[in-house]
Amino acid sequence: MTIPSDPKQVKQICFDRINIPNVNTLSVAREHGAYEFLPTVLKEFDSARIIDEVKTSGVRGRGGAGFPTGLKWSFVPRNTGKPTYLLCNADEGEPGTFKDRDIMRFDPHLLIEGMIMAGFALGVHDAYIYIRGEFLHEANVMNDAIAEAYAANLLGDNILGSGYSMNLTVHRGAGAYVCGEETALIESLEGKPGRPRFKPPFPAVEGFYGCPTVVNNVETLATVPAILKFGGDWHASIGIPNNTGCKIFSVSGHVNKPGNYEVPMGTSLKTLIEEYCGGLQHGSVPKVVIPGGSSTPWLLAEHYDTPLTYDDMVKAGSMLGSGAIIVMDETADVVALSRRLAHFYAHESCGQCTPCREGTGWLERIMVRVENGQGTEDDIQVLKEAATHMAGRTICALADGAAAPILSMLEHFPEEVRARLVEKAA
Amino acid sequence: MSAESVRFSDERLAEIEALVKRYPSPQSALMPVLYMAQEDFGYLSMDAQQMVADVLGLRLMQVREVVTFYTMFREQPCGTYLLEVCTNAGCMLNGANELVSHMCDTLGISVGETTSDGLFTVTEVECAGACGGAPVVQVNNIYHEKATPETMDAFIVKARSEGAGK
Numbered sequence: 001m002t003i004p005s006d007p008k009q010v011k012q013i014c015f016d017r018i019n020i021p022n023v024n025t026l027s028v029a030r031e032h033g034a035y036e037f038l039p040t041v042l043k044e045f046d047s048a049r050i051i052d053e054v055k056t057s058g059v060r061g062r063g064g065a066g067f068p069t070g071l072k073w074s075f076v077p078r079n080t081g082k083p084t085y086l087l088c089n090a091d092e093g094e095p096g097t098f099k100d101r102d103i104m105r106f107d108p109h110l111l112i113e114g115m116i117m118a119g120f121a122l123g124v125h126d127a128y129i130y131i132r133g134e135f136l137h138e139a140n141v142m143n144d145a146i147a148e149a150y151a152a153n154l155l156g157d158n159i160l161g162s163g164y165s166m167n168l169t170v171h172r173g174a175g176a177y178v179c180g181e182e183t184a185l186i187e188s189l190e191g192k193p194g195r196p197r198f199k200p201p202f203p204a205v206e207g208f209y210g211c212p213t214v215v216n217n218v219e220t221l222a223t224v225p226a227i228l229k230f231g232g233d234w235h236a237s238i239g240i241p242n243n244t245g246c247k248i249f250s251v252s253g254h255v256n257k258p259g260n261y262e263v264p265m266g267t268s269l270k271t272l273i274e275e276y277c278g279g280l281q282h283g284s285v286p287k288v289v290i291p292g293g294s295s296t297p298w299l300l301a302e303h304y305d306t307p308l309t310y311d312d313m314v315k316a317g318s319m320l321g322s323g324a325i326i327v328m329d330e331t332a333d334v335v336a337l338s339r340r341l342a343h344f345y346a347h348e349s350c351g352q353c354t355p356c357r358e359g360t361g362w363l364e365r366i367m368v369r370v371e372n373g374q375g376t377e378d379d380i381q382v383l384k385e386a387a388t389h390m391a392g393r394t395i396c397a398l399a400d401g402a403a404a405p406i407l408s409m410l411e412h413f414p415e416e417v418r419a420r421l422v423e424k425a426a
Numbered sequence: 427m428s429a430e431s432v433r434f435s436d437e438r439l440a441e442i443e444a445l446v447k448r449y450p451s452p453q454s455a456l457m458p459v460l461y462m463a464q465e466d467f468g469y470l471s472m473d474a475q476q477m478v479a480d481v482l483g484l485r486l487m488q489v490r491e492v493v494t495f496y497t498m499f500r501e502q503p504c505g506t507y508l509l510e511v512c513t514n515a516g517c518m519l520n521g522a523n524e525l526v527s528h529m530c531d532t533l534g535i536s537v538g539e540t541t542s543d544g545l546f547t548v549t550e551v552e553c554a555g556a557c558g559g560a561p562v563v564q565v566n567n568i569y570h571e572k573a574t575p576e577t578m579d580a581f582i583v584k585a586r587s588e589g590a591g592k
Contacts, residue, residue, distance in 0.1 A: 083450075095514045095553040126450075133461075133498045134554055136567045169448045174457055174496035177552060191453035191488075193495035209450045252516035252557035259558040294515055294553075326515050326557070340518050344552055350495075 011238070013246045014222045015262040018106045024141055026148040029109040035154055037229040041117055042162035045228070050121035054224065056232025058244035063089055063180075063217030064293065064322045066310045073214060075204040076122055082211040086124040087189065088115060090131040090138075090218045091173055091180040094293035095344065096324030099248040099260050100218035104131070104138040107222075108145035112168065114221035116159065117228055119166045122214055126167050129218075130185050133174040142170050177348040181396045182215040183207075184350070195350045196396035217322075219248055239265030243309035247323050254281040254329040263308070270304045273327060280329045288328040288412075292321020294341050295401025298408035335420055338409045339367035345402030356399035359390035363406055375421050384410055432473040434481065438462055442481060452482045456492055460499055469500045497551070505540045505547035507585050509578075510564040513550045516557030521574075525561050526550060528575040532582060545589045546582070 012018075022028045030036075041050070055070030076084060088111065092100045103111055111129070119127050131139050146168055149155045157165045171189055173179050179188045183197035186208050207213025223245060227235045236244045243265040249272055252258045256278030263272060269289060273279065280286060285301040291308075297318040299306065306316045313320040328337070346360035366383050369375045387403035387410075394400075410417065434442070442459055446452045459482060463474045470478075470493055479489045493499045509529065513522040526537060529548055533541050540547040554562045559571025563578060570577065 092555045093553060096516055096557055097553075098555045098557050101555055126448075132555060133496070134551075134564065134567065137569070167448065171454075172458065172461065174461070175498035175551075176496050188457070189454060190451070191456035191484075191492065193491050211450075250558060252560055253519045258516075258560065290515075324557075326519075328519060332519065337515060337518065340513065341515060344514055347552060 011246075012262045013226045013235075013238075014103055014107075014110065014219055014248060015260070016226075017110065018102065024106060024108055024145060026109060026145070026152060029107070034109040035113055037225065038113060038116060038154070039160050039162075041228055042120060042160060042164055045120075047121045047123065050117065050228065053228055053232040054121075057223075057227045057235035058232075058242065059220065059223050059227065059235060060243075060310060061217055062219035062223070062247065062322070064094065064319075066320060069216065069220055072204065072216075073118075073122060075202070076212050076214060077205060078123070080212060083126065084122055084124050084212040085208045085214070086115060086119045086122060086127040087182075087185065087208065087213060087215045088127070088129040088218055088221055089180065089182065089185055089215050090129050090135070091185060092132055092135070092218070093177040093180045094295060094322050094324055095341070096250060096252055096290065096293045096326040097322045098250045098252075099323065101135060101138055102248075102260050103218050103222050104135070105141050108142050109149070110222045110225065111142070111218055112145060112149050112154070114224040115168060116154065116166060117224045118214070118216065118221055120164050124214075125165055127169075128189060129168070129170045130179070130189055131170060131172055132179075133172045136172075139170050139172055146170065176350075177344075178350045178396065178398055181398070184396065185215060186213065193350070195352050196398075198395055240307070240309060243311055247308065247320075249308065249323045249325055251277050251325045251327065253325075253327040254286070254332065255279065255327050256281060265309050266307045268304075269299075269306050269308060269325070272308065272325070273304075277327075280327065282329045282331050286327050287330050287332050288334060288408075290318075290324075290326040290328075290405075292319045293324040294326065294344070295397070295404055296321045297404050298412060300412060334409050334413050334416055335367075335371050338405045339364070339371045341405045342367045342402065345398065349398060349402075353394035353399065355390045355393045356402070359386050359399060360402045362386045363402060367406070370417060370420050373420055373422060375417075377418075377421060379421075380410065380414075380417060432463075432467055432471065432477050434462070434466065434477070438466065439481070446482070453484060453488070456482060456484065456489065457496075460489070460493065464500065469503045471501070505545050506589055507546050508564075508566055509546060509548045510551040510554075511548065511573075512552070512554040512556075512560070512562045512564075514553040516553070517561040520560040522561040525563070525573060525575060525578065529578050529582075532579060543589075545586065 017023045059069045060066040176194045178184045179194035181196045184194035188194040203213040248262045261276045289299045303316045310320045342364040346364040349356045349360045351357040366379050387406045390399040391403040446455045475489045479486045511526045556562045563570045563573040
């Protein structure tokens with residue numbers, strides 16, 4: 001464990017430059033190390049060495065799934081005769097997640113540099129940033145930074161005289177949560193409705209227009225410059241084994257200082273909330289913590305000391321997800337919250353799988369009844385059955401995400417639900 | 427809006443020609459071109475959708491599929507100021523429901539409606555991805571974070587005085 005006792009000693013990876021004024025401009029970013037190591041990578045590194053460093057670093061996908069990035073890259077077939085594409089997933093739509101937005105609006109050159117290095121490793125000549133449509137400002141900041149990078153020969157043909165060429169294009173989504181799922185994102189980028197595809201084939205083999213495609217989250221790509229500059233071993237020394245490096249946690253809900261905090265993996269939930277986020281608005285322990293975005297199972301006060309790692313969150317019965325921590329104190333109405341999330345999933349279901357299309361609607365309609373004091377004991381049974389039968393029976397994980405809050409509510413707060421039923425309310 | 431008035435300018439057409447080259451196939455340019463049409467004509471009328479299909483060499487159905495799938499493409503006009511209030515988890519825990527009720531009361535409309543002067547439309551939207559600044563209101567796609575009834579009242583008063591001159 002290398003977690004310093006003083007949070008100020010924490011070396012940040014993605015947020016290192018985030019507070020520097022105007023670091024979104026190329027000149028200021030360069031004064032603070034942007035693109036400093038890029039010529040060395042392009043000249044002295046080859047694909048195998050970059051992928052090895054990323055493997056050694058232990059970095060796992062920061063978008064939610066936590067799949068080892070180096071391994072993902074190694075699955076891309078070579079010499080297929082087809083182009084390979086790199087897609088940056090900046091669709092950031094999981095309720096509670098707002099970290100990628102800060103990387104893009106404050107330090108866009110970090111993402112660009114990470115994408116050039118990743119693209120070079122993977123033999124990519126056309127890369128895209130798929131950014132959620134609502135992030136218009138962030139898309140504009142990225143486009144300005146990309147224009148500066150082209151003008152400085154950091155993008156385009158023969159980058160810095162290396163012989164390597166890569167184009168980078170920002171592509172705006174248009175308000176569909178499901179497009180954060182990588183195959184839906186690919187469909188959307190092909191100009192179609194964002195409906196997830198069956199896997200296999202995985203995008204690494206058959207992705208964008210049937211070509212080998214790597215889809216990585218913004219934060220994942222933003223760690224690459226530091227990993228190559230300081231070495232995979234350096235990155236692996238931060239955090240704890242199998243959960244290395246730092247992670248940005250987006251903390252929202254009932255805390256005094258909501259926001260993004262990048263801390264070493266293994267920092268405890270309690271430390272994050274109390275030392276970084278100024279504690280809870282009411283009371284001393286949270287009623288519910290949703291640790292990885294709204295689709296992950298709920299944790300309770302008894303889990304307050306859980307270390308923030310992929311593995312410890314699974315042990316505690318949930319998932320680290322994208323690191324989106326929604327905190328609820330004693331004032332929270334868990335029935336109202338579950339009803340609101342049920343509405344979200346029903347609204348965002350793409351509709352191609354029956355259990356999700358029908359199930360999310362059932363969950364919402366029943367939750368509306370329960371919240372309004374018109375639910376019955378039978379409704380609780382139907383909620384349980386519908387949620388259980390949706391999860392794991394669809395192409396993508398949206399249905400699992402819809403089931404999670406309902407099942408957590410029923411498991412942990414059955415009395416609060418029953419108190420709202422029609423017999424009790426009468 | 428008549429079909430004759432729904433024509434991209436020559437500058438736009440040049441922009442689209444350059445955009446299409448950035449993708450392996452022109453269909454990938456559909457969403458960005460729909461945004462251009464929405465910006466130029468206010469909303470995506472059937473004529474506008476047909477024109478986009480023609481410009482990119484797509485069938486109208488391929489355009490319709492996309493327009494109806496994504497919430498940010500609008501087939502109806504909206505107010506000069508589109509006020510989109512996030513009421514998902516993080517915002518709800520910080521007063522978004524009360525905020526949207528207050529805004530609707532102030533404007534005398536329900537969620538989804540436009541004021542009779544055509545100035546304001548209020549809608550509820552899903553997570554805006556800015557939960558650290560909850561509650562969030564997007565005004566024509568500009569984020570207003572930590573919005574309160576007071577800040578939104580002040581915005582409405584200011585927008586009314588500016589909008590009256592338009």
